[in-house]
Amino acid sequence: MDKKRTLGILAVLALSQALLQAAETTVPKHPPLLLASYTNHAAYMVDANDKVVWKTDLPGSCQEAWLLDDGNVLTSGGNRVKVVRPDNSVVWQYTGPAGQPIEIHNCQPLPDGGVVFGEGGMARILELDKNGKQVKEVKLPLKGSAHNQMRQVRKLANGNYLVCAMGENNLYEFDPAGKIVRLLEGKEMKKQGLNWCCLHSADQLANGNLLVGGGYNSSLAEIDPSGKVVWNLTKEDVPEMGFNYAAGSQRLPDGTTVLAAYHGGVPVFAVSADKKVLWTCKNQEMGKPSHVKVLSEKQVAAFLEAANRSAVSK
Numbered sequence: 001m002d003k004k005r006t007l008g009i010l011a012v013l014a015l016s017q018a019l020l021q022a023a024e025t026t027v028p029k030h031p032p033l034l035l036a037s038y039t040n041h042a043a044y045m046v047d048a049n050d051k052v053v054w055k056t057d058l059p060g061s062c063q064e065a066w067l068l069d070d071g072n073v074l075t076s077g078g079n080r081v082k083v084v085r086p087d088n089s090v091v092w093q094y095t096g097p098a099g100q101p102i103e104i105h106n107c108q109p110l111p112d113g114g115v116v117f118g119e120g121g122m123a124r125i126l127e128l129d130k131n132g133k134q135v136k137e138v139k140l141p142l143k144g145s146a147h148n149q150m151r152q153v154r155k156l157a158n159g160n161y162l163v164c165a166m167g168e169n170n171l172y173e174f175d176p177a178g179k180i181v182r183l184l185e186g187k188e189m190k191k192q193g194l195n196w197c198c199l200h201s202a203d204q205l206a207n208g209n210l211l212v213g214g215g216y217n218s219s220l221a222e223i224d225p226s227g228k229v230v231w232n233l234t235k236e237d238v239p240e241m242g243f244n245y246a247a248g249s250q251r252l253p254d255g256t257t258v259l260a261a262y263h264g265g266v267p268v269f270a271v272s273a274d275k276k277v278l279w280t281c282k283n284q285e286m287g288k289p290s291h292v293k294v295l296s297e298k299q300v301a302a303f304l305e306a307a308n309r310s311a312v313s314k
Helices: 003-026 186-192 297-313
Strands: 033-037 042-046 052-057 062-067 073-077 080-084 090-095 115-119 124-128 134-139 153-155 161-165 170-174 180-185 201-204 210-213 220-223 229-233 249-251 257-260 268-271 277-281 289-294
Touching: 033 073, 042 062, 052 297, 062 289, 080 115, 115 153, 115 161, 153 201, 161 201, 180 186, 201 249, 210 249, 249 289, 257 289
Parallel strands: none
Antiparallel strands: 033 042, 033 062, 033 289, 042 052, 062 073, 073 080, 080 090, 115 124, 124 134, 153 161, 161 170, 170 180, 201 210, 210 220, 220 229, 249 257, 257 268, 268 277
C-alpha cells in the first residue's frame, strides 16, 4: 500500500471517529429519574448517566414511587404501601388485610402530607394521614380480582377520585362517597382509535385534560373533558422505541411527555408535543418500569447526601 493511500485511509478513519464523538456529545442526556420496576419489585433512582444510584425493595411488583417534599420516598407494591428514608429505614408501612388476596398498584401523596391509594381485592380507596393512620375509606362498585380491579388511582383537586379499572378497561371518576360521576368506557373510546387493554394510568393535566396510558399494544392519549382524543402517541409515531405498552407517564411544564414503556424496547423515553423523541433511558438493570417521575439534579444530590450522612452515623 502506497504512502498517499495509507494517509488517506487514516484521514477518513480520523474523520469518522470525530463525527461519532460529536454525535455522542450532542445526544441529550435524560434528567435524573425515579422509577417503579414492576418486574424487579423495586424502585430505582437513576442519574443522568443512566446509573442506578439508589434502590428500595418491595414484597411485590412495584407500581409507583414518589420523592416527597421531606426527602423520603413513597412506594407501593404487593400488598403494601410504605414511606422510606434515604437510608431505606421505614417511616411507616401499610399492609393489606391478612388472609385476603391484596394487590396495591398505585399511591399518591396528598398536599396535607397524607397518602391515597386504591386497594385491589377490597375494591376500595384508602386515605392515610402523614403517620400512616387510616382516615378515610371509600368503597367502589368495581368488578374483578385483586390483580385487575385497579391500576392507577388519583385524587383530584375537586376531591373526586380518578380510577383505572384495568379488568373492565374503563376509566371512572368517583365522588368522595364512591358514586360514579364520569365514565369513559373502553369500547366507546375504541371508536376514536384507542385500544385499551389492561388500562394502566390516567392523570389530570393542568389544562383539565386527561393523559391516559392504555396498556398492552395501546397508546398514550390526551383526552379533553368532553371525551375527545386531542393527542395520541402510538407505536407508529416512535418505531425506534419498540413501544408496545403505555404505562405511567408525566407531562412536564414545557410540554414534554415522559413515558414508562414497561414491555417496550426502550424502558423510558420522552417526546415533544410533535412526537419527536427528546431523550431515552436505556438502563436494563432496573427491569421493566411501570411508572416514572422526573427529578432535578438538586433533589438527587440532597437525597444522596442524606443517605451518606445516615450511613456515616451508623
